[in-house]
Amino acid sequence: MxxxxxxxxxxxxxxxxxxxxxxxxxxxxxxxxxxxxxxxxxxxxxxxxxxxxxxxxxxxxxxxxxxxxxxxxxxxxxxxxxxxxxxxxxxxxxxxxxxxxxxxxxxxxxxxxxxxxxxxxxxxxxxxxxxxxxxxxxxKPQCIRLRVLCYNIHHAAGVDRKLDVPRIARVIKSVKPDLVALQEVDNKAGRSGRVDQATELARLTGMRHVFGANIPLQGGHYGNAILSRFPIGRHKNHLLPNVDSGEQRGVLAAHLELPGKQTVRLFATHLDHRRPDGERLASAIFINAMAAKENTVPSILAGDLNDVLGSRTLKEFRKSWTPTNAKPMPTVPVGKPTRQIDFILFRPAARWKVIETKVLDEAVASDHRAIFAILELCD
CATH class of the missing domain: 2.40.128 (Lipocalin)
Structure with a gap:
């Protein structure tokens, strides 16, 4: 000494x-x-x-x-x-x-x-x-294991042009998730038969749900949703920065009540797809600022980020978040994926351990493949 x-x-x-x-x-x-x-x-x-x-x-x-x-x-x-x-x-x-x-x-x-x-x-x-x-x-640290799925469901319209909400539910149930972040969810829109898709998916999977509407669509709405095996506490949909009058995007944030009085926040989002990347970058800054307001609450961010590892968007997110995978795991195009634009991230890094990350094989139910991760949250 x-x-x-x-x-x-x-x-x-x-x-x-x-x-x-x-x-x-x-x-x-x-x-x-x-x-x-x-x-x-x-x-x-x-x-x-x-x-x-x-x-x-x-x-x-x-x-x-x-x-x-x-x-x-x-x-x-x-x-x-x-x-x-x-x-x-x-x-x-x-x-x-x-x-x-x-x-x-x-x-x-x-x-x-x-x-x-x-x-x-x-x-x-x-x-x-x-x-x-x-x-x-x-x-030893006391940990709780969480199974997390992120899925852009393309309003349940598959590449076979069939609108099939039960098929989406079967994909979700195939990995027995605890938490699900969904993008491109219709709520009573004409094109999807006036079905409240988030409510129907919650019923078919036996999970709780919340929906965040970002734009009106054909007499209904369109946005993101969260499914949870755990009780959902306070939640709010936040509209993201909009650049050059593009499609309005949002991030749905929910506090989930885990066993042992533990709380986890889940952010479900879908970012702008256009080039250049100004709106995506502004959205990443916005979401990071939101997360910082409750800096010590363990959090998960899951969504279609419409950008890749190494991009300015992901570099901005990585100032506050850690992706579950360090190397690309392609999710699009759904038939033969070459690019990963769908991600699951977490914070703070010291509280989480990644057990597994994989992209699901299902290639018909939507135009994206779902990404799935098993995480451990430790005291």
Whole structure:
């Protein structure tokens, strides 16, 4: 072991219990106890130990500490996890946009009491200590596996010119998805027999659904839809930037309520197809800004992006998102695909693991092949 950093804080106003180095800054916790434990504070220092900001901890955390204070802290992505003294609980926090109190996100059971803990660089889980047993405890990350499908259904009109919603439902059911992002969905439009296609696909697949209308069409509407095996919470359709009076595009965003009180956002979108790429690029910037408003919420973006890996559009998305595949997996033309324009992406990268990505073999039901991914979301 070699000492690399030494800092004497003198009388800093509290007991220094932990320090973390992240993003070129030192994050230090100063604990107070007893009736003053609500004054416990976090300080952000630059590399020369000049204070940049400080925050206290939310009452929902302090109220669970008794007369003790916060003993351990780690960063997990953009979340700050902290522990108390005795209870096997980690509190999940984030920096506030304004104000001097950290924001409470939730809490997570851990298999060790408070005091020190750390990230496990091997498994991505946690490492803590059991004082009673005098043991180091390794806690593997708790993960939930999600099966995600992205499918441009071409209003259920196949390349054989047959309009067949049940056939689309069979394609969806073939991979037993948990979450589905659909593009080119008709809602009571004349060309598709006045059928509410999202509702009908939800009925045929046994899933919940929401629809986002982007344009009126033949007495109905046309847009994107989401199917979900899980309850759908708040959701909203957002119209994307429109350049030179092209077809109005949109992104449908929904909060999905997973087991264990976990929330995931799903963004379903379909971008402009024209050249040049100005509208697609503007749409990517718009969607990235939307995602940043709830920066710590695990999210999936799925859609027909009408552009390829390496394009300006995908480069913009990759500032905020990670595609499930690093090399192209062609989805169009449907008969003999040569280009991938349909994608599934996720954020933040540290919370997700890609188990599998594939393009479905079905080449008749639509003019796109569907792309499917199995992802694990881990604490």
């Amino acid at each position: 070699k000492l690399t950093t030494l800092k004497d804080f003198g009388n800093a106003g509290g007991s220094w219990t932990w320090a973390l180095h992240k993003d070129g800054f030192w994050w230090c916790n100063f604990a107070l106890y007893g009736a003053d434990n609500h004054k416990t504070f976090l300080v952000k220092y630059d590399e020369k130990w000049r204070e940049q900001a400080r925050w206290t901890f939310p009452g929902k955390v302090i109220s669970q500490l008794g007369r003790y204070s916060l003993s351990g802290g780690i960063w997990r992505g953009d979340e700050l996890w902290v522990t108390g003294h005795d209870d096997p609980v980690a509190f999940r926090l984030r920096l506030p946009k304004t104000g001097g109190v950290l924001e409470y996100i939730g809490q997570h059971a851990v298999p060790f009491t408070g005091q020190g803990f750390a990230n496990d660089p091997v498994t991505g889980g946690l490492i803590g200590i059991s004082r009673a047993q005098r043991q180091v405890v390794f806690a």
